Amino acid sequence: MTITIALPSKGRMKDDASAIFERAGLKISGIGNDRNYRGRVDGREDIEIAFLSASEIAREIGNGGVDFGVTGEDLVREGLADADRRMEIAARLGFGHADVVVAVPEIWLDVATMADLGDVAADFRTRHGRRLAIATKYWRLTQQFFSSQHGIQLYRIVESLGATEGAPAAGSADIIVDITSTGSTLVANHLKILDDGVILKSEACLVRAKKPAHEGSGLVSEIVERVRAAL
Numbered sequence: 660m661t662i663t664i665a666l667p668s669k670g671r672m673k674d675d676a677s678a679i680f681e682r683a684g685l686k687i688s689g690i691g692n693d694r695n696y697r698g699r700v701d702g703r704e705d706i707e708i709a710f711l712s713a714s715e716i717a718r719e720i721g722n723g724g725v726d727f728g729v730t731g732e733d734l735v736r737e738g739l740a741d742a743d744r745r746m747e748i749a750a751r752l753g754f755g756h757a758d759v760v761v762a763v764p765e766i767w768l769d770v771a772t773m774a775d776l777g778d779v780a781a782d783f784r785t786r787h788g789r790r791l792a793i794a795t796k797y798w799r800l801t802q803q804f805f806s807s808q809h810g811i812q813l814y815r816i817v818e819s820l821g822a823t824e825g826a827p828a829a830g831s832a833d834i835i836v837d838i839t840s841t842g843s844t845l846v847a848n849h850l851k852i853l854d855d856g857v858i859l860k861s862e863a864c865l866v867r868a869k870k871p872a873h874e875g876s877g878l879v880s881e882i883v884e885r886v887r888a889a890l
């Protein structure tokens with residue numbers, strides 16, 4: 660059996676991901692970049708490396724195109740319906756930390772919690788003649804958190820593919836759901852995180868696609884054990 664491991668070909672996780680595999684005794688040859696999609700592990704004919712972007716890795720884990728991938732938990736949970744049925748987080752890798760959060764304008768002084776936000780959402784149409792608008796690229800996580808976890812149904816998602824934190828000031832949305840690490844982008848945009856507004860604490864993970872062929876595979880266990888030992 661050959662096992663395919665997807666590693667980030669670019670972006671903030673690329674170097675740390677390769678370094679962990681090297682420490683695990685799986686040295687990657689053929690450094691990924693936008694034009695070089697395949698790599699190998701020195702001395703291992705049974706492992707193939709696919710270089711993809713972080714969000715492509717989440718997608719390939721979902722459709723079983725790769726066996727393992729290194730990517731952010733946020734991208735896996737946003738990208739895959741029923742994520743826990745289709746993948747397993749084999750190891751948390753200790754880098755790429757970022758929280759997916761609900762943030763509102765600082766001047767909303769009486770809004771500190773999701774319950775407060777639920778009250779605002781309920782009154783919004785009466786007061787403003789439209790639903791509360793949330794700018795985000797995290798549609799699935801937002802819907803799960805607002806509708807399923809907090810029972811808030813009266814809102815509208817405005818798709819944002821960049822500069823999400825600018826949406827409230829620009830008038831294209833009222834609040835945001837986005838990733839934050841240092842918090843400085845939120846502060847610069849006069850936004851505050853709700854007290855119970857952390858949807859997900861994400862970091863880079865070794866993710867395994869759940870496949871029947873992995874049952875009882877020594878190679879699959881070896882890869883997981885090696886990576887865990889390298890942390």
Ligand SMILES: Nc1ncnc2c1ncn2[C@@H]1O[C@H](COP(=O)(O)OP(=O)(O)OP(=O)(O)O)[C@@H](O)[C@H]1O
Nearest residue numbers: 669670671672712713714715731733755756757840
């Ligand atoms: N400050 C941050 N901003 C955005 N993402 C961050 C930050 N810190 C860590 N991450 C994590 O990095 C991952 C995204 O990595 P990156 O932005 O390098 O991907 P990318 O190469 O742009 O991928 P794609 O092109 O597919 O979107 C996410 O899992 C995210 O949680």
Ligand SMILES: O=P(O)(O)OC[C@H]1O[C@H](OP(=O)(O)OP(=O)(O)O)[C@H](O)[C@@H]1O
Nearest residue numbers: 823824837838839840841842843844845
């Ligand atoms: O909490 P902070 O440390 O301020 O980081 C958060 C910001 O960083 C990311 O954007 P980035 O500029 O990295 O671009 P990207 O979204 O294209 O990755 C993210 O989308 C936030 O806007």
